[in-house]
Amino acid sequence: MERIRRIIDESLTLHRELLNNTDCLDTISRISRELIDAYIKGNKVLLCGNGGSAADAQHIAAELSGKFYLDRRPLPAEALHVNTSYLTAVANDYSYEEVFARLVQANGKQGDVLIAISTSGNSKNILKAIEIASQMQMITIGLTGGNGGRMLRLCKHVICVPSSSTPRIQEAHIMIGHIICEIVEDHLFGGKS
Secondary structure, eight states, X not given: OHHHHHHHHHHHHHHHHHHTOHHHHHHHHHHHXXXXXXXXXXXXXXXXXXXXXXXXXXXXXXXXXXXXXXOOXXXXXXXXXXXXXXXXXXHHHTOGGGHHHHXXXXXXXXXXXXXXXXXXXXXXXXXXHHHHHHHXXXXXXXXXXXXXTTHHHHOSEEEEESOSOHHHHHHHHHHHHHHHHHHHHIIIIISOO
């Protein structure tokens, strides 16, 4: 029982820290605005991550392309890992570092948004995707943790969750993803700013 309380308390403490971090709140607002502007201009959102971050990428993509609260038209959003035949072929024929970068090249265009998720900020395949997206003049957004790793200097916008615990970082990432999805949906379809 005590261990359960400690884990919940760690998560609540981190969430409170984010709640009181004005820079983080401002960055969430700027990221939401970037997605809104991209969608208004007819662009799309691509997402990538590994492991639990892949699940978070897929979750956020589903909230955008399905619905969050409102019954509305779908927004174009895709997690780049969902085609396992592609993923295993490129990992085998090239390297795992290339799996997301090649899909960014294939499906991205100037003005699209790449949301890259890595708790360490140092996943090589994520960094390569960010580099390609930047070269293509896509808007790059990073969700990371700890000290931000290499991702911190590569993305236009970065939210660095102040924790070294992967589970706590991932819990914060999905909360942040939900906030962004709610703001985007409400602005585009709810008539509110």
